[in-house]
Amino acid sequence: MHAPRPNHVRPGRLSLIGLNLLLLGALAWVTFQPAAGADSATRLGQPARPRGQYVLNAGRMQGSTVHAVYVLDVVNQELLALRWDRAGQRLETLGYRNIAQDAAGPSSR
Numbered sequence: 001m002h003a004p005r006p007n008h009v010r011p012g013r014l015s016l017i018g019l020n021l022l023l024l025g026a027l028a029w030v031t032f033q034p035a036a037g038a039d040s041a042t043r044l045g046q047p048a049r050p051r052g053q054y055v056l057n058a059g060r061m062q063g064s065t066v067h068a069v070y071v072l073d074v075v076n077q078e079l080l081a082l083r084w085d086r087a088g089q090r091l092e093t094l095g096y097r098n099i100a101q102d103a104a105g106p107s108s109r
Contacts, residue, residue: 050075061094068094077103 052073061068061083071080081094 052076052078 052075055072055074057070057072058067059070066083069082071082073079077098077100079097079099081096082091083094084090085092
């Protein structure tokens, strides 16, 4: 049997090396792109929204057989109520409350 020469590159290996270089280039391009989230909000004149910390709680709704999921954003002080729509196979928003405005009283509404 002939042993392959060390400096001989097979065509299959050459295509794998090319694919790895292409993927490495794509990863570098995505990594160094500017963030689209909060930066775009500040560019549009809107205040930057802080990253939230969420608490989830499930509970039964009065007068209904389905349960709701309550999502509390502790940092931004917002509450969202959701339920699962079986027919549409999607989440349905039941309500939203801004807790900071509620705590400030009726004069801030």
